[in-house]
Amino acid sequence: MPTHPPPEITRRPMGLRWAVAGSLTLHLIALGVLLPAFKTRPPAVPDQPVVITAVVVPPAEPPRTAPAPPVAPPAKPPAGPTPPARPAPVPTSxxxxxxxxxxxxxxxxxxxxAATYTLKNAKRYRHHWGQHLRSLMGTAHxxxxxxxxxxRIEIAPDGQLARLDTIWSTSPSVEQRARAAVRQMPPLPPxxxxxxxxxxxxxxxxxxxxETPPLYQNDCEPDPPxxxxxFVWDGRTPQVVAEQAVAVKLDPAAYEECLKQLPQDSIEAEAASDKRQQEQWASPTLGR
Structure with a gap:
């Protein structure tokens, strides 16, 4: 039989083997890095509402106290005459x-x-009349x-009340009280x-x-004009210009005699006069 020569074995070079091994290694590394990125993630859980539960704490019960012992009824007073009841005092306030x-x-x-003071339309007599009337009206609440x-008062020369007219009033009860006090006034001097x-x-x-007492220190001075x-004119009579009013002064002898009649002013009267002048003439911005 004819003999065939053995096939020739071709050998590949070593460089090709290392190239194939390196390529496989790089592919494996790439698969290991990219494969986790393609994995499916679990779905996101939606936000749940926060529920707040209010806890009501019942109030604490008050401590219980023992009931008070019964009070014995007061002893009855011995039989006898009942004393008369005293009237309750009337409060002034x-x-x-x-x-x-x-x-x-x-x-x-x-x-x-006051019956001898003739200056300023019997100034002292008029003040005492109002003070006496107010005293009879009682306590004001x-x-x-x-x-x-x-x-508007008219007093006869003998001191009797001749006429009493109401000019104005802010309270009917005050007017009735004042009129009742007038009827209670004692006989006045002439x-x-x-x-x-x-x-x-x-x-x-x-x-x-x-009611504050008036000042008398200026009663001897003439009234200001x-x-x-x-230039007032009624349109019918002849038009004339009135004379300028001038204050009338007393002669020195009459002035000295008038000063003897003046009473001593009280501290209350001077304080009331100062207060009236301050309220009348003080500046609105004073004291700010």
């Missing part, structure tokens, strides 16, 4: 309300001095019974001039206003 007591009435000596009334005395007087009945329109 009411709790929680402002009040002002009535001023004292003028004394008999003060009325006698804060509330619906307070107010003021202005009278007027200083021996003529009917006509004047106006405001009676204030509240817990804040007090009343300035008006000198």
């Amino acid at each position: 009411q709790p929680g309300r402002a009040f002002m007591d009535a001023p004292p009435a003028p004394t008999a000596q003060e009325w006698a001095q 804060e509330g619906p019974d307070q107010g003021a009334v202005r009278f 007027t200083p001039t021996g003529l009917p005395l006509v004047f106006e007087k405001t009676i204030v009945f509240d817990p804040w206003t007090a 009343q300035h008006g329109n000198r």
Whole structure:
């Protein structure tokens, strides 16, 4: 039999083997890096609402106290005559309300001095009349019974009340109280001039206003002239210009005699006069 020669074994070079091995290694590394990125992630869980549960704590029960022991009834007084009940005292003030007591009435000596004071339309007589009336009206309380009334008074020469007219009033009850006090006034001395005395007087009945005595130190001075329109004309009579008013002064002898009649002013009267002048002439911005 013919013999064939053995096939020739071809050998590949070593460089090709290393190239194939390196390529496989790089592919494996790439697969290991990229494969986790393609894995599916679990779906996101939606946000759940926060539920707040309010816990109500019941109030603590108050401590229980033992019941008070029964009180024995008071012993009955022995039989006998019942004493007469005493009348309850009448309070001069009411709790929680402002009040002002009535001023004292003028004394008999003060009325006698007022009956001889002829200056300024019997100024002292008029003041004592209002003070006496206010004293008879009693204590003034804060509330619906307070107010003021202005009278026009005419007193006969013998001291008797001839006429009493109401000019205005802020409270019917105050007017009724004042008229009732007028009927209670005792007989008054004769007027200083021996003529009917006509004047106006405001009676204030509240817990804040007090009747202050007037000042007498300027009563010998002449009254200031009343300035008006000198050129006023009624349109019918001949038109004339009135004379300028001038204050009339007393002669020195009459002035000295008048000063002897002036009474001594009280501290209350001077303080009230200073307060009136300050309220009248003080600047609105003073004290700011």
